[in-house]
Amino acid sequence: MRFPRKFAGIFGLVFLALVLSPSAGAKTKSRTEPQTHKVTSKPLAATVRSKVGRYPIVGKKSDRARLASSGVSRKTTRKVARIESERVASRAVEEADFDSAGNPLLRSAAFYVQDVRTGQVLLEKNSSSVVPIASITKLMTAMVVLDAHLPLNEVLEVSEDDVDRLKGTSSRLAVGTRMSREELMRLALMSSENRAASSLSRNYPGGQKVFVDAMNAKAQLLGMGDTRFYDGSGLNHSNVSSARDLATLVSNASHYPLIREFTTTAEYTAELAGGRIHTFHNTNSLVRSPEWQIEVSKTGFINESGKCLVMQAWMANKPLAIVLLDSWGRFTRLADANRIRRWLEEVLPRNGAKMAGTPPSAQTSIN
Structure with missing residues (x-):
């Protein structure tokens, strides 16, 4: 059958319109889009992996299954990343420990390092500035108690008068707790118990006022002209001294065997009111380090100091007498102490400095 020429022309126009229609182009495009997306996603994933190293990002369930089968877990990757981050931070701190001349970069606002034997000052900054000293006060508290030769086995009781009304600090020694004078001194020095220090001063002959007067008289006797005390715990911010004066305090405190023992005891377990057993810990973690040979130690903190x-x-x-004051970071004072030790034991010898000396076989003791 032969189509008329007129119908053949119409059929050709319809076919051409179908070929050039937008729907036909859309279908063609939709078929190619998945392939295009798949191709572009590969370089993106490669970029992400290159940033995190050889450990893949764990996301989908299938990813976790593959990692489990290969022995790598999400926990492992996070731990590796954390450890690496800590190493980077540690290297940054170490690099900032010393300046270009090898001197330690200490962060404490005031410090003083002195050779106790010769009196030579090795390091100092703002050493004559008079500032609050917080619980460093308790070293003088213990010295005054021991100077009075009061019976150490006498049992004292923590009372309402020993509760901190000034700062509102808490205590593990409940009102009614009964302890010997020696135990209270141990907790005041080792664990910085404020109620223990208050009880010691309150039970001094003549009471707290006479006790504080004895503290100030002792400071004057030792030549501590920058020092003034108003209580035996250090909660009063008017208890002030200078780094230079505190070097004198700590060196004199070292002559008391009980102060040396109590300030360097790592922990102590005591029976409290009601038969409760509690273990107290030293506020200076360095006393637990085998790298340190500490004879006397005391920490302190109130907002003002x-x-x-x-x-x-x-x-x-x-x-050495080491005094570090007004350190605001959580670990600043400990980090500064370690910088001083590294400077003396590593940096100076490497630079040819002579640091000779021999520990004494016996110490001069008081009490």
């Missing part, structure tokens, strides 16, 4: 640390310790075969 910042974090403080005084020690007498052996470094590079020398007995």
Whole structure:
């Protein structure tokens, strides 16, 4: 059958319109889009993996299954990332420990490092500034108690008068707790118990006022002209001193065997009111480190003073008084102490400095 020429022309126009229609183009495009997306996703994933290293990002369930079968878990990848982050941070801190001349970069606002034997000042900054000293006060509290030769086995009771009304600090020693004078002194020095220090001063002959007067008289006797006390715990921010004066305090405190023992005891378990057993810990974690030879230690903190640390310790075969005041970071005072030790034992010898000395076989003792 032969189509008329007129119908053949019409059929050709319809066919051409179908070929050029948008729907036909859309179908063609929709078929190619998945392939295009798949191709572009590969470089993106490769970029992400290159940023995190050889450990893949764990996301989909199928990813977790593959990692489980290969022995790598999400927990492992996070741990590796955390450890690497800590290493980077540690290297940054170490690099900032010393300046280009090898001197330690200490962060405490005031510090003083002195050779106790010769009196040589090795490091100092703002050492004559008079500032609040918080619980460093308790070293003088213990010295005054021991100077009075009061019976250490006498049992004292924590009372309402020992509760901190000034700062509102808490205590593990409940009102009614009964302890010997020696135990209270141990907890005041080792764990910085404020109620223990208050009880010691309150049970001094003549009471707290006479006790504080004795503290100030002792400070004057030792030549601590920058020092003034108003209580035996250090909660009163009017208890002030200078880094130079505190070096004198810590070196004199080292002559008391009980102060040396109590300030360097790592922990102590005591029976409290009601038969409750509690373990107290030293507020200076350095006393638990085998790298340190600490003879006397005391920490302190109130808002007005910042974090403080005084020690007498052996470094590079020398007995050193170390005073670090107004340190605001959580670990600043400890980090500064470690910088001083590294400076004396590693940096100075490497630079040819002589740090000779021998620990004494016996110490001069009081009490």
